[in-house]
Amino acid sequence: MKQKAVDPKTRILETATRLFYTQGYHATGINQIIQEAGVARASLYTHYQSKEELCIAFLNFRHVYWFKCFREFIGAVTDPEQQLMTAFDFLISMNDKEDFRGCAFMNILSEISPADTTLYTIIQHHKQNLRDTLASILPHHTQLLKDHIYLLFESAMLESHLYRNQWPVLQAKKMLKTLL
Amino acid sequence: MKQKAVDPKTRILETATRLFYTQGYHATGINQIIQEAGVARASLYTHYQSKEELCIAFLNFRHVYWFKCFREFIGAVTDPEQQLMTAFDFLISMNDKEDFRGCAFMNILSEISPADTTLYTIIQHHKQNLRDTLASILPHHTQLLKDHIYLLFESAMLESHLYRNQWPVLQAKKMLKTLL
DNA sequence: TAAAACAGACTGATCGGTCTGTTTTATTTT
DNA sequence: AAAATAAAACAGACCGATCAGTCTGTTTTA
Numbered sequence: 343m344k345q346k347a348v349d350p351k352t353r354i355l356e357t358a359t360r361l362f363y364t365q366g367y368h369a370t371g372i373n374q375i376i377q378e379a380g381v382a383r384a385s386l387y388t389h390y391q392s393k394e395e396l397c398i399a400f401l402n403f404r405h406v407y408w409f410k411c412f413r414e415f416i417g418a419v420t421d422p423e424q425q426l427m428t429a430f431d432f433l434i435s436m437n438d439k440e441d442f443r444g445c446a447f448m449n450i451l452s453e454i455s456p457a458d459t460t461l462y463t464i465i466q467h468h469k470q471n472l473r474d475t476l477a478s479i480l481p482h483h484t485q486l487l488k489d490h491i492y493l494l495f496e497s498a499m500l501e502s503h504l505y506r507n508q509w510p511v512l513q514a515k516k517m518l519k520t521l522l
Numbered sequence: 523m524k525q526k527a528v529d530p531k532t533r534i535l536e537t538a539t540r541l542f543y544t545q546g547y548h549a550t551g552i553n554q555i556i557q558e559a560g561v562a563r564a565s566l567y568t569h570y571q572s573k574e575e576l577c578i579a580f581l582n583f584r585h586v587y588w589f590k591c592f593r594e595f596i597g598a599v600t601d602p603e604q605q606l607m608t609a610f611d612f613l614i615s616m617n618d619k620e621d622f623r624g625c626a627f628m629n630i631l632s633e634i635s636p637a638d639t640t641l642y643t644i645i646q647h648h649k650q651n652l653r654d655t656l657a658s659i660l661p662h663h664t665q666l667l668k669d670h671i672y673l674l675f676e677s678a679m680l681e682s683h684l685y686r687n688q689w690p691v692l693q694a695k696k697m698l699k700t701l702l
Numbered sequence: 703t704a705a706a707a708c709a710g711a712c713t714g715a716t717c718g719g720t721c722t723g724t725t726t727t728a729t730t731t732t
Numbered sequence: 733a734a735a736a737t738a739a740a741a742c743a744g745a746c747c748g749a750t751c752a753g754t755c756t757g758t759t760t761t762a
Contacts, residue, residue, distance in 0.1 A: 350740085350741065350742095364635065365635065366548065366632065366634075368546065368548035368549050368550050368633070371632065371716070371717065371718080372717075372718060372719080373716075373717080373718095381718090381742090382741060382742045382744085383719085383742095383743085383744075384720085384721080384722095384740055384742080384743090384744095385740085387719070388717095388740085388741085392562045392718080392719080393717095393718065393719090397747065404563045409749080414678075414697075427614045442636075444631075444632070447650045448628075448632065448680065448684070449539075449632035449633075451624075451631075451632075451683070451684060452546065452628065452629035452630075452632035452633065452709080453548070453549065453629075453633060454546075454631065455544065455545065456622075458684060460739075465684065466684060466685065469681075469685075470524070470686055486693065486696055486697065486700075489690075489697075490693075490697045492691065493674060493677040493678070493681065493693070493694060493697070494673060494674075494677070495675075495680060496659065496677045496680065497674070497676045497680070498673070498679035500628065500676065500677070500680060501673065501676060503631070504628070504631060504645065504646060504649055504743080505649075506636060506689040510669075510673065511671070511672075513666065513669045514673060516666055516668065516675070517669075530706085530707065530708095551750070551751065551752080552751075552752060553750075553751080555751095561707080561708090562707060562708045562709065562710085562740080563708095563709085563710080563753085564707080564708080564710095564754085564755080564756095565706085567752095567753070567754080568706085568707085570747090572752080572753080573752065573753090578717090648729055670714075
């Protein structure tokens, strides 16, 4: 289970990322994390104050990772309209890669209440970031069209999770074509 | 806390429904349910075999309740296109009523894995039911348009949960207008 | 008088988190 | 290069609390 190639802090974060994402936050215990990370109990609490702190680190890590992958993926093309189409192809590739586990941020959102302001804010910021990123591809179009694309993108991601199938993304791509 | 007007089994289900929906499945313990339902521990396990059985009952109960409210709400109008607009108004009223807690089914979906086949199937069936219901309002339109409306409906519900704001629903209504 | 609901003790397991003390690793000084 | 030292990671006991679920026996209801 131990992969001593990387340092303990990284192993903890990567393990927590995988488990929080695939099992959920409350369904994942500290014991499982330290066990699968091959790390001492005390080491986890040296690097992260609490389970919630670890969740925050997970969301921040995931945020950076997701946008890095996203930008790389859509950066392969230059034409704006083609770039939007590629954005939906990105969803397809992520569904394949991560077995239709959906959006890590929306999954955590389902487990928390608005009283968890730190987590709630991180999730909102991530999505606002995505919204801005998509909007920036077609800067001269109406706000309504930008929102339209964003909503289709979101439901494509969430509904393919639900059905464990690419059809929502494929259909969303066709809808996008009618809008551009 | 006890509202002995209804029988224990109903109190358990209604309490579990409220707690699972507002706090999530794994974050809600049996102790809290029996306490807030004002019911004996043994009574819960006479009516429901396990916590998962209770979750199944919750989803089935919610399914019936949600569609009953939905049909009543949109049944107030007869014109198909107007009925679709009213469907989005229903989301607005539910957001107000339930404090932007989003979709009970998608929330549970975030907490489980495809291995939980029973729960997963119930959730998929609920959404397929919604998909069919929306599609039946405009039976003579293309499959693409039906899916389009469904995807907008879904993201309107989920994104208003995220932002705790009605704007996604209001924007989705405008998008719908451009599609009809 | 029988069924249902009650209170609450009890199980073993696990929860998140703290603490002690040992071993390993890395850096610095000789 | 070898020895000294400081920092990091280690194993694992331990904490009180809670978890889901079982069981006994009493009280209420029908």
